[in-house]
Amino acid sequence: MIERWSRDQVLALAPDAPSRAAASAVAAPGMWTSPGVAGGVLFGACRGSGPAPYRACVDLGEPAYRCSCPSRKSPCKHALGLLLLWSAGHVPEAAALPRWASEWPSQGADARTAADPAALPGGGPVLVPEGAGSKAAASDRRAGAGAARHARVAAGMAELERWLADQVRQGLAAAGEHEWEGMAKRLVDAQAPGVAGVVSRLARVRSEDGWPGRLLEEYALLNLLAVAYRRRAALPPELAETVLMRAGFPVTREAVLARPAVRDRWDVLGLRDETQDRLTARRVWLRGRRTGRPALVLSFAPPGQPLDASLVTGTTIDADLAFYPGAAPLRALVATRRPPGGEGGTGRVPPGVSPDEAMGEVAAALAADPWTDSWPLMLAGVVPGASSVGGFPLRRVTRACRRLLAVSGGRPVTVAAEWTPYGLNLLTTWDDDGMAVIL
Template sequence: MIERVGRDRTHDAPGRHATGDDAPAGPPKTAPQRERRVAAGLEELDRWLRDQVTEGLAHHHRAPFSVWDDVARRLVDAQAGAPASRVRELGALPADGRPERLLEEYALLRLLVTAFRRRDELPEPLRATVRSRVGFTVSQEEVLAGDTVRDHWYVAGSRDVEQDRLVTRRVWLRGQDTGRSALVLSFAAPGRALDASLTVGDTLDAELAFHPGALPLRALVAARHAGSVRRPPRGTTVAGLLREYADALARDPWLERWPAVLADARPARDAVGGPCLVDADGAALPLRAADVWRLWAVSGGRPLTVSGEWSPRGLVPLSAWQADEGTVIL
């Protein structure tokens, strides 16, 4: 199933939206030229952000989409594709709570502009993260030339998202020995086949090469080995997940989603009737899913382990399993 998210944030492939009508007319011929072009585009973005905050955000729900689209197009021309996508998505924010969301997003964009401006002062891992968030890419050859991490990687979940004439498949892995998470991406035009070599519920003995950054998460499968089949990984509590997420945000403030594996969780309803997951300690996380009844059916009233994507807007469940049963894709 492919989820069409409109302008939901999916910046897993920085700069990939610079296609079609958005493609810059004359790309710079050298890396230094592109650096200068991106820097100039971000400085223009900084001035626009200042103007937005100065004018106030209370009436932005009545502003036309062109307010954001014009800025995004100028960023695409400057070859800063990732922040261009982020700006364009702001025009589709729901009216409810919009000023607060806009201020949050503007602050993150301003932080990115400031970080890129001071990139030469940053430690190398953080500098790599900033460049990635701006839209600079790293080739597969460069990634595969780095160190690898071998583990028994459990395929905990997969999600397909369609946006801007491109389908992105996010596959989440969890190392059973290291406890490390990894994200493997593949892309295809609508109607074209995506990489299906990683099946949810399988475990592969493999070496992964991680993209550089302060929080190495995105990875490539560098080599596979004929290893023994392992059981799914153990999950954590709600408190444990939030500690993981806080530590991840400290290393990458622009992080949009975090892989979650929650153990002994039961689907329930919160005080206002919204769906949530409650762990053995009684702590709860809101669920963000179009269909929560499948999770209720898999649980059958018993606790289970749930894998999904966590963000402050809620947990998107991707798969679940119990000790005596196999993995179910949600």
């Protein structure tokens, strides 16, 4: 069961002060029709100025938001108001999601498209009948909603291609933050949130050293994604899946857990926390001892909410991991975790690879998924330098580098690091006793 968030934690997700005020105004129980929570998803219909209510959903696991209102803000005041209602204890547990809410996570389509008019909130949760006729009707609705969203995304991607061509033609020096913000908003309207997120972060690239080359790289990758989306029917199925996810089409937790799992003893190499869109994201890197397969487990929490701490750096877990689909599968969910056996616990240095083999891993990942921006490496027998490890440059020289030099003492060590196109982020090393030292 997901722990209920506090009011302050909910309001910390608001994009601006007016959204916080508006959310508080719509958080009254009388504004909502049949709100509920089931399967980690909040749902409800909020009375608005028009004849039809605004239907809002919040997936508490990611979290992710969807609302039928025309607001460009994410989360909008209705999603925030629904969260405030839940945090105050005014949203009851439901036996099942309404049909419109259950279809949203699997399709990623907005409520205006995905909802069946016969299942509008007001009569409580609607259980979809098991008869063949109802299944066929649901399939037809999904197909229609999916086609409608693809049409919107295709239009947004076509505009992105034209915009990128104009940016290059005008010159990189003419690029302005307002142009990136405008393009990002249009991509959100086109239901391509993944691409919109990349465009919105271009202002950060502009503020860094060597920004002209980096900005051109980002433009090239965006253009490649737009072209790949347009030609996705001709792509291998795994690469087409990658393109859809990069564009922003979600894959539900249930769909991932339904995929074949990979059992192994997984070494927890390290973790890194970062703030993304007013949420704290925790990236935990793992590597299988038998398969040598890398994995990334992501978790999210609003400000002040504790993050998942079940995967401890330096330990080994016996678990089944279910991987998200794609050409270079990396993100995974822990499907089943078993009690530690004889090889669990701490005190053993995980097996690593040489720098040449590590570079081969990165090259293979980029060949499969050109938009790969991070990959875990286990470098064995490397002597760290002042600004590089095993020939890989460091992204930035920090206290972690100095700590690594101190542990090494000029001797070869095993180092876990996160590869990025701009250098390594150091994670963990192991001392002479085989104990993990977090960098």
